[in-house]
Amino acid sequence: xxxxxxxxxxxxxxxxxxxxxxxxxxxxxxxxxxxxxxxxxxxxxxxxxxxxxxxxxxxxxxxxxxxxxxxxxxxxxxxxxxxxxxxxxxxxxxxxxxxxxxxxxxxxxxxxxxxxxxxxxxxxxxxxxxxxxxxxxxxxxxxxxxxxxxxxxxxxxxxxxxxxxxxxxxxxxxxxxxxxxxxxxxxxxxxxxxxxxxxxxxxxxxxxxxxxxxxxxxxxxxxxxxxxxxxxxxxxxxxxxxxxxxxxxxxxxxxxxxxxxxxxxxxxxxxxxxxxxxxxxxxxxxxxxxxxxxxxxxxxxxxxxxxxxxxxxxxxxxxxxxxxxxxxxxxxxxxxxxxxxxxxxxxxxxxxxxxxxxxxxxxxxxxxxxxxxxxxxxxxxxxxxxxxxxxxxxxxxxxxxxxxxxxxxxxxxxxxxxxxxxxxxxx
Numbered sequence: 313x314x315x316x317x318x319x320x321x322x323x324x325x326x327x328x329x330x331x332x333x334x335x336x337x338x339x340x341x342x343x344x345x346x347x348x349x350x351x352x353x354x355x356x357x358x359x360x361x362x363x364x365x366x367x368x369x370x371x372x373x374x375x376x377x378x379x380x381x382x383x384x385x386x387x388x389x390x391x392x393x394x395x396x397x398x399x400x401x402x403x404x405x406x407x408x409x410x411x412x413x414x415x416x417x418x419x420x421x422x423x424x425x426x427x428x429x430x431x432x433x434x435x436x437x438x439x440x441x442x443x444x445x446x447x448x449x450x451x452x453x454x455x456x457x458x459x460x461x462x463x464x465x466x467x468x469x470x471x472x473x474x475x476x477x478x479x480x481x482x483x484x485x486x487x488x489x490x491x492x493x494x495x496x497x498x499x500x501x502x503x504x505x506x507x508x509x510x511x512x513x514x515x516x517x518x519x520x521x522x523x524x525x526x527x528x529x530x531x532x533x534x535x536x537x538x539x540x541x542x543x544x545x546x547x548x549x550x551x552x553x554x555x556x557x558x559x560x561x562x563x564x565x566x567x568x569x570x571x572x573x574x575x576x577x578x579x580x581x582x583x584x585x586x587x588x589x590x591x592x593x594x595x596x597x598x599x600x601x602x603x604x605x606x607x608x609x610x611x612x613x614x615x616x617x618x619x620x621x622x623x624x625x626x627x628x629x630x631x632x633x634x635x636x637x638x639x640x641x642x643x644x645x646x647x648x649x650x651x652x653x654x655x656x657x658x659x660x661x662x663x664x665x666x667x668x669x670x671x672x673x674x675x676x677x678x679x680x681x682x683x684x685x686x687x688x689x690x691x692x693x694x695x696x697x698x699x700x701x702x703x704x705x706x707x708x709x710x711x712x713x714x715x716x717x718x719x720x721x722x723x724x725x726x727x728x729x730x731x732x733x734x735x736x737x738x739x
Contacts, residue, residue: 317349318392318410319417321356325388328361334640360388360395361639362452362477367391369449370441374430386423389414393431404435452477456647457632464683468711468720472681472728475721476635476642482520483726485537485565486513487572487597496534499527510539510726512546532597537565538637540719540726543709544624547731548675550575554621559608559664562586564593564601566624571599578620580604580611608660611667618669625664627657629680633721633728650684657689665697670738673703678730681718686730690715694734703733 324341328334338357345353360367371390379386393411396402402410408431415424434441442450448458451473462469484507486493493513500507503525506518516539523529523536544566550556552574558567561579563586571577571594579601581587587603594601606614608625630645630653631638661676668674678685691714694700702715709731710719716732719725 315344316414316417317345317353318356318389318414320345321353321360322385322389322392322414322418324357325360325392326385328640328643329384329388331644333644334361334638355400356392356396358639359399359479360392361643362636363395363399364391364452364639364642365449365454366442366445366452367394369445370394370434371430373441373444374433383420383423385418386415386420386427389418389427390430393427394434397431397435408432408435452642454642454645457642457645460647460682461632465681465720471720471722475723475725475728476639478636478723480538480634480636480727481510481516481724483510483514483516483537483539483542484526485535485542485569486515487533487535488513489572490531490533491528496527499533503527511542514539514542516724530596535565535568535593535597537569538634538727540633540709540721540729541565542569543719543726543729543731544626544675544677545569545573547705547707547709547733548575548622548624548673549573549706550622555619556622556624557611557615557620557664557667558624558626559611559660560626560628561590561603564590566626567601568593568597568599570624571601572597575622576600578602578604578615580606580608582607609656609663612663615667617666619667621669621672623664623668623672623674624677625660625674626677626679627653627660627685629653629657629678629685630682631679632681633679633719633730636721637727650682653680654684654689657685658692661689661693662697665693665700665736668736670736672736674734674736676716676732676734679727680730681721681728683713686716686718686732687714690732690734699736701735701737703735705731705733 320341327337342350371387396407412424412428415421448455451458486496507515510516550573554575556570556575556577558579561567562581567577567579579590584605587605631641635641705717710717718730719728721728
């Protein structure tokens with residue numbers, strides 16, 4: 313039995329607002345709606361979260377008094393309905409009536425007049441309501457994050473905020489061991505799929521398609537990977553046969569890219585389920601990767617010292633550089649989380665450094681825009697580790713920072729990743 317899609321979307325949004333990670337709850341909820349409605353569910357949920365701080369500010373003005381905690385799902389319903397009115401192709405009358413009908417489906421039939429009245433007022437007074445929002449609300453960012461980004465990226469703030477509100481580009485990494493970029497572009501054209509070049513080995517589709525529609529996807533010709541994420545393999549540029557550790561590897565996009573480039577790759581991750589995805593991707597791409605289930609903080613207890621020519625350390629982080637892909641960051645992330653991530657990142661860096669051979673290189677990477685997780689971590693490590701040196705990245709990929717470079721996300725470009733290259737001199 314399927315559940316009405318808007319009711320599922322509102323319930324999902326409310327769960328995120330109460331602190332649940334979207335990645336952990338979405339798949340189960342998706343299975344409760346008809347397959348034909350699943351794209352609409354994704355649009356409602358992900359789109360509403362990208363604009364959550366903005367619509368939450370509008371909701372505050374629409375409601376005469378705050379909702380009771382037990383009725384918080386109604387705020388999620390309002391936010392979802394405003395997103396549908398503004399961004400979806402649904403006729404306005406259908407968006408409003410669909411939201412009103414949800415009240416009964418969500419067990420709050422008494423709220424139908426409230427929801428109808430709020431949405432009618434939003435349609436009538438939208439411009440005034442938006443103008444009354446605070447600066448961070450209009451930017452669709454939580455206040456603490458807007459303040460930090462304003463301080464670090466005053467000149468790029470408009471670009472950052474705009475990118476965080478957009479649907480992410482759908483970019484492919486071409487397995488150039490199997491086919492050239494131009495060759496795969498031709499296959500896409502034959503299939504009626506338009507694309508443009510994205511970096512050295514990527515193509516960005518003008519419109520996303522299911523991977524089942526991609527030519528030779530199951531044959532390993534191509535992987536879905538953001539253009540900025542593809543830089544990791546190119547920046548490490550391993551020589552054939554070089555031993556490389558991907559210390560936080562799941563789901564395996566970067567590890568597989570390194571293997572495609574000829575490296576002998578060991579992929580480690582703390583999650584057994586996520587590590588299985590590394591093996592799944594490696595099998596599809598027909599590359600060999602050795603998988604190790606381990607917490608990166610204790611890898612130095614599992615692997616021999618000085619085992620690897622190169623290490624990729626793509627650490628867990630705040631995900632502030634990929635908010636358009638993980639929009640629940642705008643809802644569940646707190647400023648206090650950053651110190652916790654920073655402590656973990658520092659531990660990981662110290663742990664894996666012992667595994668690097670003299671003369672080797674370590675690429676530190678995050679999908680964060682915050683210096684506290686990037687330059688500050690690298691700088692602190694360099695201060696305490698006499699054997700570490702910064703190395704210039706082999707190409708310009710973004711804004712220069714003290715110890716690396718930061719890709720600034722844009723509406724049509726790659727995500728906001730940070731990269732810093734460290735070397736261990738030969739004694």
